[in-house]
Amino acid sequence: MALLQISEPGMSTAPHQRRLAVGIDFGTTNSLVATVRNSIPELLNDEEGRALLPSVVRYLPDGGARIGHKALANQTVDPKNTIASVKRFLGRGLKDIAHAENLPYVFQDAPGMVQIKTAAGVKSPVEIATEILATLRQRAEDALGDDLVGAVITVPAYFDDAQRQATKDAARLAGLNVLRLLNEPTAAAIAYGLDHGSQGVYAVYDLGGGTFDISILKLTKGVFEVLATGGDSALGGDDFDHRLFCWIIEQAALAPLSEEDASLLMAKAREAKELLSVRAETAIDAMLKSGEQVHLTLSAAEFAEMTRHLVAKTVAASRKALRDAGLAPDEIDGVVMVGGATRMPHVRRAIGEFFGSTPLTNIDPDKVVALGAAIQANLLAGNRAAGDDWLLLDVIPLSLGIETMGGLVEKVIPRNSTIPCARAQEFTTFKDGQSAMAIHVLQGERELVADCRSLARFELRGIPPMAAGAARIRVTYQVDADGLLAVSARELRSGVEASIEVKPSYGLSDDDIARMLKDSFGAADLDKQQRALREEQVEAERLLQATASALAADADLLAADERGTVDALLQAVRDAAAGSDARAIKAAVDALAAGTEEFAARRMDRSVRAALSGRKLDELA
Amino acid sequence: MMQNHFQLFNLPQRFALGAAALDAAYHEVQNQTHPDRFAHAGAAEKRVAMQWATRANEAYQTLKNPLSRAAYLCELNGVDLQTESNTAMPGAFLMQQMEWREAFDDALAAGDAAALERLERAIRGARRDEEAATGALLDNGDFDAAAQGVRRLMFLDKFGRDVAAAFERLADQE
Numbered sequence: 001m002a003l004l005q006i007s008e009p010g011m012s013t014a015p016h017q018r019r020l021a022v023g024i025d026f027g028t029t030n031s032l033v034a035t036v037r038n039s040i041p042e043l044l045n046d047e048e049g050r051a052l053l054p055s056v057v058r059y060l061p062d063g064g065a066r067i068g069h070k071a072l073a074n075q076t077v078d079p080k081n082t083i084a085s086v087k088r089f090l091g092r093g094l095k096d097i098a099h100a101e102n103l104p105y106v107f108q109d110a111p112g113m114v115q116i117k118t119a120a121g122v123k124s125p126v127e128i129a130t131e132i133l134a135t136l137r138q139r140a141e142d143a144l145g146d147d148l149v150g151a152v153i154t155v156p157a158y159f160d161d162a163q164r165q166a167t168k169d170a171a172r173l174a175g176l177n178v179l180r181l182l183n184e185p186t187a188a189a190i191a192y193g194l195d196h197g198s199q200g201v202y203a204v205y206d207l208g209g210g211t212f213d214i215s216i217l218k219l220t221k222g223v224f225e226v227l228a229t230g231g232d233s234a235l236g237g238d239d240f241d242h243r244l245f246c247w248i249i250e251q252a253a254l255a256p257l258s259e260e261d262a263s264l265l266m267a268k269a270r271e272a273k274e275l276l277s278v279r280a281e282t283a284i285d286a287m288l289k290s291g292e293q294v295h296l297t298l299s300a301a302e303f304a305e306m307t308r309h310l311v312a313k314t315v316a317a318s319r320k321a322l323r324d325a326g327l328a329p330d331e332i333d334g335v336v337m338v339g340g341a342t343r344m345p346h347v348r349r350a351i352g353e354f355f356g357s358t359p360l361t362n363i364d365p366d367k368v369v370a371l372g373a374a375i376q377a378n379l380l381a382g383n384r385a386a387g388d389d390w391l392l393l394d395v396i397p398l399s400l401g402i403e404t405m406g407g408l409v410e411k412v413i414p415r416n417s418t419i420p421c422a423r424a425q426e427f428t429t430f431k432d433g434q435s436a437m438a439i440h441v442l443q444g445e446r447e448l449v450a451d452c453r454s455l456a457r458f459e460l461r462g463i464p465p466m467a468a469g470a471a472r473i474r475v476t477y478q479v480d481a482d483g484l485l486a487v488s489a490r491e492l493r494s495g496v497e498a499s500i501e502v503k504p505s506y507g508l509s510d511d512d513i514a515r516m517l518k519d520s521f522g523a524a525d526l527d528k529q530q531r532a533l534r535e536e537q538v539e540a541e542r543l544l545q546a547t548a549s550a551l552a553a554d555a556d557l558l559a560a561d562e563r564g565t566v567d568a569l570l571q572a573v574r575d576a577a578a579g580s581d582a583r584a585i586k587a588a589v590d591a592l593a594a595g596t597e598e599f600a601a602r603r604m605d606r607s608v609r610a611a612l613s614g615r616k617l618d619e620l621a
Numbered sequence: 622m623m624q625n626h627f628q629l630f631n632l633p634q635r636f637a638l639g640a641a642a643l644d645a646a647y648h649e650v651q652n653q654t655h656p657d658r659f660a661h662a663g664a665a666e667k668r669v670a671m672q673w674a675t676r677a678n679e680a681y682q683t684l685k686n687p688l689s690r691a692a693y694l695c696e697l698n699g700v701d702l703q704t705e706s707n708t709a710m711p712g713a714f715l716m717q718q719m720e721w722r723e724a725f726d727d728a729l730a731a732g733d734a735a736a737l738e739r740l741e742r743a744i745r746g747a748r749r750d751e752e753a754a755t756g757a758l759l760d761n762g763d764f765d766a767a768a769q770g771v772r773r774l775m776f777l778d779k780f781g782r783d784v785a786a787a788f789e790r791l792a793d794q795e
Contacts, residue, residue, distance in 0.1 A: 380660035
């Protein structure tokens with residue numbers, strides 16, 4: 001139950017006021033939310049004291065939705081409308097989804113992501129994910145009694161740009177301010193590193209419900225540096241279930257299954273898999289709606305054998321990541337196991353053999369990612385004292401490239417580049433007066449366009465008329481700290497910023513998001529409008545305070561007239577914030593941000609120089 | 622921010638560079654500029670942070686790798702490595718490359734991992750020697766001669782990568 005609020009949230013000027021931030025592990029099978037309270041990271045439970053929220057959404061004919069345990073309970077009864085493992089569909093097209101024909105959902109391939117037809121209408125995976133994230137947000141706000149400043153959302157390290165963007169979109173639609181998209185193995189390393197005060201080189205082997213990541217990290221005092229990352233964003237515990245499911249059908253010689261019977265058997269397969277993690281043998285019994293019966297026994301050894309190829313895939317990915325990091329298996333100080341699927345004994349054995357050491361499993365593999373995300377969220381929200389913080393240097397998992405002649409891909413940013421990173425390329429025109437250019441950006445390691453993920457097609461327009469070959473168009477690819485790509489272009493001769501129209505190959509355009517936000521808030525929903533206004537006021541107050549303290553520290557960096565301009569912009573924000581026009585406040589805030597960018601740059605320069613001049617020059621090791 | 626990579630890290634502009642000093646400077650710059658430090662700050666700070674952190678990553682990668690560091694120093698001193706003139710390589714160097722190429726082709730055809738390993742070691746040794754020699758030339762101000770060393774290092778680097786790739790292919794087949 002929310003606590004009665006005595007003061008306006010966020011309006012307190014006390015500098016020691018803790019900013020409420022959470023970490024969210026949005027998993028294929030289960031999702032969790034955690035926060036740091038009294039310096040301790042802890043999971044936030046639901047009303048029944050459960051930390052795990054099944055990542056399942058059931059849609060009803062009246063347009064409503066059930067989320068979590070309530071939805072899961074009806075999965076075998078209403079499989080078509082009970083969507084599980086939606087994480088596997090984010091940023092994906094129909095052809096990307098393995099065994100789609102075995103899933104009970106009615107898929108619709110669309111130019112954006114695949115869509116699912118439900119009793120409540122056609123849903124995008126982003127909308128479905130939003131329901132889950134919104135539930136966690138509500139849980140957090142209820143438990144903490146106040147609005148959240150932001151959240152860190154974890155994603156598989158091996159998620160590509162389309163999958164990341166979809167995740168971020170879902171979080172935005174759920175009303176969350178995304179402080180950072182954090183890679184799951186890195187989150188686990190944070191929880192582990194700080195918990196155990198570890199230093200050294202570690203491998204994080206993260207096998208979840210639907211995704212597999214292997215990350216090699218170097219932990220030194222205060223710095224987490226990802227050396228390399230690899231994996232498979234379509235390989236997880238679900239695939240082990242599926243293999244067992246196929247075995248059951250074979251062994252029991254069943255006729256083609258109805259959706260309900262398929263759903264029932266999948267649940268049995270999952271149950272058997274989990275039991276075989278603690279028993280040498282288990283029985284699989286089921287009464288199907290078709291009248292057929294299943295009575296089988298399965299040993300842990302047989303299960304290990306039938307899923308050996310899946311484990312081998314993870315070992316191959318681990319080998320590749322080690323090579324990318326330039327290390328041998330025995331140079332790893334420890335292997336951390338993350339994800340419920342790592343409970344399978346034959347997985348632990350195989351990884352132990354490969355790395356030559358017993359995998360570390362003392363942290364609960366289901367919870368460690370959410371806890372790590374909460375720790376990072378606490379840092380990013382600004383709750384830690386300077387000097388009491390750490391540095392996280394992560395990498396982009398897959399190379400970025402552009403399409404060149406003949407359907408080939410030329411790599412522009414190589415995989416495992418530390419982010420944020422950028423690369424510029426120069427192009428020219430090949431026809432007199434050519435005013436536009438098309439660029440196709442892809443992600444992946446293969447050489448052919450057909451084998452890589454298409455991220456976006458850019459049309460550079462507005463190139464000034466020139467002779468063929470005279471134009472110098474610089475295209476800059478920037479990958480930010482979330483691992484997301486942004487592209488800008490400029491014609492160097494004329495200085496014209498060529499306008500870019502981004503057609504994301506997978507994902508929602510800004511217009512789609514705006515529409516969905518409007519739909520969800522509803523025209524007549526006064527409560528939501530009030531909330532939006534308050535959010536803008538809080539943001540304005542934050543920026544006013546931040547600018548004030550920046551001026552208090554470094555006002556000498558501004559000339560008198562520059563200071564005058566900034567003061568005027570500050571006043572404009574104060575005036576707008578006193579009113580009730582959310583859009584006007586945002587406009588004033590944006591103007592202040594733009595008007596203080598040069599100031600921010602000078603402050604950055606000063607702080608870097610100060611930090612570096614504090615070191616001795618002759619520190620030759 | 623019109624500094625070169627050495628200026629950015631407040632390090633002396635020369636080839637001889639302590640790894641620890643470079644790492645420390647890089648971490649220090651990232652400490653001040655990484656976007657995570659500004660996750661709750663305004664849009665202006667965020668933009669500036671991303672530019673600086675990106676720059677720091679680029680500078681670090683360039684200076685950390687001996688080949689790119691050497692090439693960068695040549696550039697800073699006005700020597701264009703792409704010039705068509707002066708691409709002649711010493712005869713002895715070319716002979717060595719040809720011998721190694723033959724050994725490489727033989728090892729590949731025979732699937733001989735041990736032979737590839739020996740080749741890898743030989744190339745690594747040659748690279749170390751060339752790096753040391755080129756480094757000395759750079760720090761003595763002889764940039765034209767150093768540029769030739771850089772071109773030889775580029776050869777060795779490419780060959781080393783071909784051998785590593787072949788090694789990977791063999792390992793995957795096991």
